[in-house]
Amino acid sequence: MKKRIVLLFLLAGIFHVSAQKYATKTGNLKFEASVDSFEEVAAENKNTSAILDSGTGDIAVLTLMKGFRFKVALMEEHFNENYVESDKFPKASFKGKIEDFDASKISATAKTVKISGDLTLHGKTKKVTTNAKISKSDDKITVTGNFEVKAEDFDIQIPKLVSKKVADKIKVNFNLPLTKM
């Protein structure tokens, strides 16, 4: 009986450890849709939130569209008003899972993992699968990587006049330094 209770406590202990959450409010998200020999079309958002459940590998990322900063103010205005319509759709989110995630196996040397899930942007949701690098030092798990999306997949219209200056495929870079909650 005693053994069982001890075992139960041990299990409870394991469960507690594995249900640990890692989070950040200052993740970095960059995208670039530049075309060679035209002006750079790129923006950065330094206030991206993310939560990783180290027990299950579930990952949730949320970014506020107004938080994307461009070098050119007019580009930022067009991005918000005409392209992503950030007044109507103020956020973009990703809900997914790191495949075969095992918190005990990640270390200071970056390991490549596969992440798949749903990306919601401009009111449209699409499945995204990408490779990411994951590493851990002390209480910090860092997830970095990049993937490509198409504006048309999210119902974002690019006017003909500028379509040559904006790339068809948009490259998204993410860097999420997650700390223990």
Place this chain on the structure above:
Amino acid sequence: MNKRKITILIVLLLVSFGPYYIYQNIIYKDARDINNEKSILTISAKNLENHYAKNALQADSKYLNKTIEIEGTATEVTDSSMVIDGKVFCKMNEIVKTNFTNKPINIKGRCIGFDDLFGVVKLDQCSIQQN
């Protein structure tokens, strides 16, 4: 004759400086400077979060992309950000040298929306209003 000269001069000025004006003030206009903008209102961090939690759409129409001032107590402080009363996340413009943890604070910034993951309202380009 004199009138004509003036007209020609005006046209010449428009032709020579017009494109420059468009270039400088429309295509490459300066980004908003939140620090020098007047805030439209002052609100406590709790009230702002409350408003968002109750009706995000309505709150967005009222606060989104606006310059507002937040009052409250700094609960979480890093060198580049601050959380006020656990409800409002402020990304600072400059690195904060003084430690404001658990001190009353007044911050001005641009509201960029509500973060459902943490249940916080986010502001960027923030600056501290008092000394």
